[in-house]
């Protein structure tokens with residue numbers, strides 16, 4: 001496998017989307033760096049940024065320019081070496097400008113799928129619609145004479161289903177970046193039983209060059225990341241519904257969200273995470289995974305209800321959070337949705353009452369921010385979870401059960417042979433979800 005040759009003509013499908021734009025940025029820089037190697041002098045590198053929205057492609061090119069500029073500024077010393085035979089480039093700013101020009105030169109924004117007919121590698125990040133993905137892959141495969149490799153970013157569709165439906169003969173791999181791809185370190189690589197091993201080698205090499213942490217996952221709907229997250233979310237929703245026997249809807253959501261963040265020392269509560277990913281995206285991923293699950297029903301009526309009302313969460317194009325279960329103003333949570341009133345209720349109206357119902361966590365608790373980068377965090381968690389074990393409060397009890405369920409989900413992913421090891425499950429939660437500790441632990 002000639003890595004550099006394979007990356008000479010590439011297409012990113014859905015390039016203007018959340019995931020596609022990040023994958024495009026990473027690929028553009030990797031390809032430009034290859035194109036600047038002495039042995040590749042004179043070779044044309046082409047990266048098609050394909051998306052159906054021409055408006056979004058315009059925004060994408062702006063984003064790309066800004067991000068490449070930042071990347072160039074960071075590696076200006078290395079770039080000096082790259083351009084050492086260019087006597088005309090003297091100041092740092094000239095080197096940076098040249099690099100930005102060289103990266104942008106290889107990127108071709110397009111709304112035509114035909115651009116992919118010449119590519120050797122196709123990265124796909126269009127919406128999570130199995131039929132659409134299969135249709136597009138089939139079309140490219142039938143018209144591209146180069147037997148291209150397909151790297152799909154699907155969050156939930158088994159890769160073998162795409163492979164057999166689009167008749168790709170093993171030339172497709174799950175290369176599951178996390179959001180945002182340029183920043184998140186984790187990439188899950190999912191291969192089918194008949195995967196082209198050269199493609200697997202290529203994807204691993206690419207991930208290594210992009211300085212990603214690779215976790216292999218078996219080819220099972222949802223893989224490791226969503227295999228854990230979707231069940232964790234379903235459990236959180238069920239716990240909130242249970243609380244609704246004695247609390248209003250916004251109160252119940254508030255309490256479960258608080259326990260999952262503060263008592264479990266996670267970066268955000270489960271309802272905030274659902275909002276972040278998008279209520280619609282979560283519902284859709286569950287619906288794609290569910291038919292493949294023999295012994296459980298991965299579905300939440302509550303998500304359906306929220307979507308019927310039009311509450312979806314997700315992000316605005318500037319990256320700010322849209323309202324979902326929670327209301328966000330300038331990055332702060334100011335309210336919680338009330339299903340009965342069909343409106344948000346200010347959090348101040350019920351926060352004190354709910355906090356007193358939950359009780360305080362043990363005094364050894366630390367906020368996620370304080371502990372996540374702590375080299376001695378293991379000691380913190382051992383002490384805290386020890387205290388939590390016998391702590392008598394409603395919040396502590398919910399937290400204990402939640403942690404137990406999260407561990408069960410992790411262990412099931414291993415026993416169901418979705419994950420290769422307990423360590424892989426923990427790595428996905430630590431790196432893809434920024435948890436400070438893995439769910440499979442002995443705390």
Ligand SMILES: NC(=O)c1ccc[n+]([C@@H]2O[C@H](COP(=O)([O-])OP(=O)(O)OC[C@H]3O[C@@H](n4cnc5c(N)ncnc54)[C@H](O)[C@@H]3O)[C@@H](O)[C@H]2O)c1
Nearest residue numbers: 014016017018019051052053125126127128153154155179
């Ligand atoms: N958002 C996440 O957190 C996340 C994380 C990991 C994986 N994923 C997966 O990545 C994929 C993309 O998700 P996203 O969140 O970036 O979606 P998105 O809606 O932000 O982007 C999808 C892009 O695809 C474009 N598109 C739609 N139909 C197209 C077509 N026929 N041809 C070309 N482009 C088309 C849209 O215009 C849009 O720009 C999905 O499979 C999703 O499951 C998402």
